[in-house]
Amino acid sequence: MDSLSGKKCVHVAVGVILGSDGRILLAKRPDHLHMGGRWEFPGGKVEEGESIQQAMTRELREELDIGVLAMEKLIEVRHDYGEKQVFLDTWCVTAFSGKARGVEGQALAWVTASDLTDYEFPDANQPIVVAVQNRFG
Numbered sequence: 001m002d003s004l005s006g007k008k009c010v011h012v013a014v015g016v017i018l019g020s021d022g023r024i025l026l027a028k029r030p031d032h033l034h035m036g037g038r039w040e041f042p043g044g045k046v047e048e049g050e051s052i053q054q055a056m057t058r059e060l061r062e063e064l065d066i067g068v069l070a071m072e073k074l075i076e077v078r079h080d081y082g083e084k085q086v087f088l089d090t091w092c093v094t095a096f097s098g099k100a101r102g103v104e105g106q107a108l109a110w111v112t113a114s115d116l117t118d119y120e121f122p123d124a125n126q127p128i129v130v131a132v133q134n135r136f137g
């Protein structure tokens, strides 16, 4: 809990998943969720007692049925949505096992770093897109 605002800060594991051809995996958020209909980097909330690696591994197994083999830190982004604050703990997933599929029925897209600007992301994601383009663009 953020003691200044009293608003809960949600710690989110965000995965920039790199395919073997250098493209990046995006997933479409279901319409009924927060920021629904926008494209996101797969991931989800870090649970109590979990490390970021454990959370990323669990979320990407649940959402995409892949196994995280290697990840490295990219950027930390804090954003206030008004109704909630998010801490997007963003890592590049540089190696994974299996073939990604949208386990929850979500659409997936493999996108080059330079094409990321064609996609509509949640409001917090702009610094992530810039960081990805700086590193891989």
Ligand SMILES: Nc1nc2c([nH]c(=O)n2[C@@H]2O[C@H](COP(=O)(O)OP(=O)(O)OP(=O)(O)O)[C@@H](O)[C@H]2O)c(=O)[nH]1
Binding pocket: 010, 012, 013, 014, 033, 034, 035, 039, 040, 041, 042, 043, 044, 045, 046, 059, 086, 088, 122, 123, 124, 125
């Ligand atoms: N996964 C993900 N979440 C993001 C991104 N950008 C962003 O603002 N978020 C926000 O982070 C929060 C948590 O993400 P989530 O909804 O994926 O959490 P989750 O998988 O644990 O789902 P759940 O709510 O069903 O437990 C949401 O409010 C979401 O809008 C992003 O690129 N990827």
Ligand SMILES: [Mg+2]
Binding pocket: 042, 043, 044, 045, 063
């Ligand atoms: Mg999620």
